[in-house]
Amino acid sequence: MNELSTYKSSSYRTILWLLFLCFASVANAKSNDPLPSWNKGASKSAIVQFVKSATKKRGADFVPTAERIATFDNDGTLWSEQPIAQLMFALDRVKAEAPNHPEWKDTEPFKSVLANDMKGIMATGEQGLMELIMATHTGMSVEEFNQIAKYWLAMSKHPKYNRPYTELVYQPMLELLSYLRANGFKTYVVSGGGIEFMRVWMEKAYGIPPEQVIGSSVKTKFEWVDGKPVLMRLPELDFNDDKGGKPVAIQKFIGRRPIAAFGNSDGDLQMLQWTSATNRPHFALIVHHTDAEREVAYDRDSVIGHLDKALDEAPQKGWTVVDMKKDWKKVFPFEK
């Protein structure tokens, strides 16, 4: 081997080594990113910054593990809310039960449901929707209801994506849930959705166990049926877990103020306010639906997921507003 070849061989080796180190460090950085579906930007930075400061021992903003409570709205925050899955469930149940209720053909809101007339259903207002919920969600035991909901979720598909509703969860939010839990946070759902309807699928979809799911509920009653105790679901509203109801439910179920809250509509405003009204470290975030292509774009003019006051309050309060289109690399897990 002459001098030149020795030199060449050695410099080749160096280059190869440098390339390898470079590649390894990029690969490592990539795999170390707990939020790979979040684009770089203010939203992602704000999340990471908050988590780092809350978990930094002896730091000024350190929060003990037991107090790291994070509450998430569900519809429009963790999964798609257009259409609202639980309303679709109620409509399907009306159709399935219609043979046992001949009177429904001539009575609203059932008449409109059977005629697939969504405008007609909406025209019956809040009272009509409540009647639909009571007719389809009560009169059976909790266990029976859970079976019905489970079956429907397994058999039904989202009209636009033609996939089970439980696949319409937001990939960046799944990563956020995992990231928070990996940092000692206890993640809760605090949603206007029905508490039992949600418990059926959330453990699998989000890794959130039933005891960390808070929602709206009907009254139930302990009764004996055929020599066995059951919890019967009564056609009476127990609790509406929306707006001012969210802080009320958080206190009732958790008994601590969250240090982080996540929502997407004015229904979450009071939860965000409650979380922020403290001198302790806290974090509040709004998912703003800006992506008409990958999902749906809506805010101030929408009936579903109406976002107006909370959007105005966000900059004054320092809340993070996620721009779905800009901030999310991926919306759903099934996207390539």
Added chain:
Amino acid sequence: MNELSTYKSSSYRTILWLLFLCFASVANAKSNDPLPSWNKGASKSAIVQFVKSATKKRGADFVPTAERIATFDNDGTLWSEQPIAQLMFALDRVKAEAPNHPEWKDTEPFKSVLANDMKGIMATGEQGLMELIMATHTGMSVEEFNQIAKYWLAMSKHPKYNRPYTELVYQPMLELLSYLRANGFKTYVVSGGGIEFMRVWMEKAYGIPPEQVIGSSVKTKFEWVDGKPVLMRLPELDFNDDKGGKPVAIQKFIGRRPIAAFGNSDGDLQMLQWTSATNRPHFALIVHHTDAEREVAYDRDSVIGHLDKALDEAPQKGWTVVDMKKDWKKVFPFEK
């Protein structure tokens, strides 16, 4: 060294070794007993047997960790209920607030409270007691109430033992709570007591965090006071967590059926029935107050902690009935 001395020295050494081993093994057995304040007997064996079988992987009765939910009544099950601390709190609050309510001097049940006439108070019945609770537990924010309750608990003493009420917890039950948690159980309180009153002291006394305390509640409302959001406690019953209310609350808060339940009165009967009405492994236990000397002896004829139907049902259902006098080596932690 002659032969004899060698022999002696060696046998001495052997004896010393044997003594040491013997002592070490006794000490070890003692420190390995997770329930040192429980005397040997059927109750202790039943508890240990259940926990061993529920946690034995690949055993027939194995229960996954997430499903190991254990629910405990509080008054008379985890701490002394004669007198009921929360009632004492209400009476003290009436006296403290009396100057602001001159009308109380002539109105029942307040009149009897101010006259220290316990018979008179009891004669006002459930409605009178509810009035006392509403007058003393509502009209302030949740945070204000918690401060009031904390202060009272720090300043008040049990009339018989002359110690803070929070020292009147049962040592064997503290050990049971720890033993269950060490075996992957999630321990909950499900009590007729006020949920916020209990949360103030249970984390320290039992190691049970606020989100695992379930109790009776008043309605609360999200309001703005002086530019800050508060949860105001309203003079209206939200939920009575007693009897059939216990399974209802368990389903609402936890969303799973417990596999172990612990009570001491007929107020716990439905919780024990609900826990037992399954083919899965389960365990139910009643603390029977049989010890007039160290605590109080009461059951079928007592108004407080009335235990009658549940005692009759226990043998049929295979529930463990703890005989406090016989089964507990120690009742309170402060006993020698």
